[in-house]
Amino acid sequence: MTDKSESNPLENMDPAIIRGMTMPRMTRRGFLGLAGAGMLGAIAAACGSSSSSSSGTATGGSFSWATAKKAGVLDFANWPLYIDQNTVNGKTVYPTLQQFTKETGIKVNYQEVIQGNSSFFGKIEPELKAGKSTGYDLMVITDGPVLTQLMMYGWLTQLDHSYLPNFAKYAGPNVKNPSYDPGNKYTLAWQSGFTGIGYNPELTGGDITSLASLFDPKFAGKVGMLAAVDTPNLVMIYQGVDPNTSGPSDWKKAAALMQDQKSKGIVRKYYQQDYINALENGDIAISIAYSGDIYQANQSSKGANLKFVVPSEGVFRWTDNMCIPAHSLHPVDAITYMNYVYNPRVAATMAEYIDYMTPVPSSKNYVIQDANASSGSNKAGLLAMADSPLVYPTAADFAHAYYGPSLDPTAYQTWNSIFQPIFQS
């Protein structure tokens, strides 16, 4: 849905589906297509290695913001389909980036090179370890083990909040001072989303409200689980444990339940992104799901009739974060851009395109303004979006939304040693 004037995705839609509007998250995950991720990544990396080495001040070593200077260039690594874009004369352009260049004179070299946190980390890790520039000044990384490692090893540049007045003024309370980065020392939220349950009402024979349905023998062989951190975290939420503060003993309890669910033949498979096809094809009736996947499946030509639900026990939340890698060549340009996206007008434009959980609640007014300025399906779509709890969640929506634990490498090894045998055998 790159062009809202063509389709009217939000018209006549079930509110539960409108809740499922974290589309780009899923789009980019879907874009990976399993093993193709590696290949695409390699191609993207090959194409995107044009790091512009113009004058500026590199971070790392004896870097100090006080002496840092604007370079006029910004090398920005992001996930595919994760920013507002338009097609002009057959060429893809990014309106908010163009506006940024116009306002600041900083040219943005925007590259959609991130297909997975771990795989991207694998690519930049040798440079970071060698104390060299990765070729990027800004990258978007999901909260989780990779982000924790980047912070732990000193591979991110500490932010100087005097450059970030917009963040102080406009950032929503739920993205300020997150548990994985207290005080936003290294990161600012790009967008966030929820992981809950997706299901096919025809096959389940009714509405699903609870995570308990994932363990219901009634759905034996028709339950999809994800081979991802989301799964253990949701299982812990089901067991009444806050995953954010969980430890190995909680993980083992979750693993025991998952093992039991698996040995009873309830789980069809630990899916990658392809769980969405399985839901569409009727291979599974119910699955752990990224809300946006369900949204897009319903929009696709196949016209699936799937539903997404935030389970009554709670939902797993994640945030993708902007951060500046160490040894960045143009840190001032990067932090200037980080401040720019917290301008509510800019955040609204981005949210309108990506239908995502925006970190700037006050951008809602601009979305409503834009809605009133347009007509027909466009207007309805924008109004529905402004109402969607998954784009503009309320405090109540966050009451039962949990982050995962901040895993350092040792804890992550433990985590993997507990959960991977279940995913993989």
Place this chain on the structure above:
Amino acid sequence: MTITAAETPVPAAAGRTPVHPAVRRRMLKKRFTLVGLLIPGGAWLALFFVAPILTLVILSLSTGNVGLGWHLTYTWTNFSQSITSYKPEFLHSFEFGTAATVVALLVSYPAAYWIAFYGGQKKTTYLLIVLLPFYVSQLIRTISWQFILADQGIFFGPLKALHLMPQNFHILATPWAVIGGLTYAQIPYMLLPIFAALERIDRSFIEASKDLYATKWETVRRVVLPLSTPGIFAGVLLVFISATGDYVNEVILGGTGTGVIGNIINSQFFVNMNYPFAAALSLVLMVALLIIVIVYSKSLGTEDLMGGGTY
């Protein structure tokens, strides 16, 4: 009788041809040329085969982490842990690889035979038909199988609607789907070498066997089959090695309980970032494959292979 002085030309008397210095120089030059010609290949091997394998070995014996780097500590636990922790996945890999090889052979041989002996003018067309699907990315072909074999898909959906099949019947997420996907993906690698071997068989051998009152079946069994051994040998090697290491099929078509070792290696590298363990797993797989291949080629006999080339 010995040649005493190399400088003294000795007439060609008994057995050996004595070497004139000029000739010797020419021979030396030839030898240097030979060595020179080997250098690019040797360097290639050293750079792209020996060096990576050595790196893998060193890595597999190291400890550390991504942030602090890896240090060679001669830790062998990765190897013992490879086998103790992932024995089922190793076994799955070899089972699926073997099954896919056998099925691919059974399917490909008759097809190759038919194309080679009855294809006539249209041989190339038939080969093209065999190869045509493989111009599409393997990923897309495998995902298509996922679509075709879906529980309520275009194939099983109607059968289930007509109650010709139990409602909970499924192929996806079972070992059969994985073996099927592997076989499908590997068929050209089996078919082409066999076709090449069959194509090279001198047709007069077949006439001769007919003249000697062999039945059609006897001709196939005692003349064609032995002469096509090199093709079978090559096809089986190609298919077995790549099918055993494959993990894409398992990811897309498998379910719980079909895990293969390629998958584990992938996630050890890219999810856990436990490079030493991943390196150890890769080496164990490589050595196991190597042993199987050696045993296989010994038992099939290299003489047979050479014999195949003497027609």
